[in-house]
Amino acid sequence: MTPSSSFPVALRSLTPDFAPGSVWLVGAGPGDPGLLTLHAINALAAADAVVYDALVDKRVLGLARPDAQLEFAGKRGGKPSPQQADITRRLIALAREGRRVLRLKGGDPFVFGRGGEEALALVEAGIPFRVIPGVTAGLGGLASALIPATTRGTNQAVVLATGHAAAGSEEDLDWSALARLRQPLILYMAVANLPRIAGALMAGGADPTTQVAIVASATLPSEQILETTLGGAAAALAEAGIEAPSIVAIGSIVGLRAQLTARTAAGAP
Ligand SMILES: C[S@@+](CC[C@H](N)C(=O)[O-])C[C@H]1O[C@@H](n2cnc3c(N)ncnc32)[C@H](O)[C@@H]1O
Structure with a gap:
């Protein structure tokens, strides 16, 4: 089987060659396979080995070459994630064996995805690589909602x-400063900490009536959208039982959803 035989011929000339011995860091988007880029589909059709994260949809993996080696590199059933160093070592080893290595990540590889660290490790090891951007959940997931x-x-x-940092940790953000910006916030990995974050934003001056939307499993058939306010977020979350992965949008942009939904329901183009 030739590497790209399942990729439409007319599109092949639009995508770069996936050279043996190289690594492509590819964004798989928020979940809906329709949001893959041409380069991502090309890479799936050509890769000898696919090292993928937990949030990559099974239907996306189904586009890989049937004889490709699929390796899971995410968090499984509450067990700790593989160490980042182990993942980069594996990418380097596969590339040195002469494979076309596809490192497949949810969303965009360079947005809260550790793609930057992996690219640096590949540079250090002298492995040729390419980064294929993906639709990040915080923009594309919200747009589709x-x-x-x-x-x-x-x-x-x-x-x-x-929003994943522990309260008071060095990584935690200055939520008061963000409240003072009076611009919308789009938060990744924030659901578990949302009651605390909402409290910190309000303590920093944000209005408790500020609109909040929590979009879980954006773009997937299981998508759930919860609309609330900063003041009501903790109670609404506890009642709705929303689970990760979720994007949280806070601010004026959330209000547009009601207007757009009304128009869509009315059958407007
Ligand atoms: C480790 S970050 C990876 C982000 C990814 N690189 C991106 O660009 O979207 C994982 C977080 O992304 C968000 N996320 C990813 N896919 C999502 C989806 N389909 N719906 C909602 N949030 C999603 C969630 O906040 C999740 O906790």
Whole structure:
């Protein structure tokens, strides 16, 4: 089987060659396989080995070459994730065996995805690599839930941030400073800490009526959207039992969803 035989001929000339002995760090988008890039589909059709993360949808993996070696490198059933150093060692070893190595990550590999660290390790090891951007959950996942990241009428900036740091840890953000920006926040990995984050934003001056949307499993058939406010977020979350992976949007952009949903329901183009 030739490496790209399942890839439409007319599209092959649009994508670069996946050379043996190289690694492609590829974003798989938030879940819906329709959001893959042409380069990602090409890479799946050509790769000898696919090293993938937990959030990569099974239907995306189904596009890999039938004889490709699939290796899971994510968190499984509450067990600790493989160490980052082990993953990069594995990528380097596979490439040195002369394989075309596809490192497949949810969303975009360079947005809260450790793609930067992996690229640096490949540079250090002298392994040729390419980065294929993907649709990041914080932008594409929200867009598909009808929450625009920006509009001229609502915001001049938007902050992408992680909410996973423990309270008071060195990695935790200055939520008061973010509240003072008065611009929307888009938070990754924030659901577990949302009650605390909402409290910290309000303590920093954010209005408790500020709109919040939690979009779980964005773009997937299991997608759930919870709309609430900063003041009501803790209770709403406890009642709804929303689970990760979720993106949290906070601010004026959330309000646009109601208008857009009403129009969609009315059958407007
Ligand atoms: C380790 S980060 C990876 C982010 C990824 N690189 C990206 O660009 O979207 C994992 C977090 O991304 C968010 N996420 C990823 N896929 C998602 C989805 N389909 N729906 C909602 N949130 C998602 C969640 O906040 C999740 O906890």
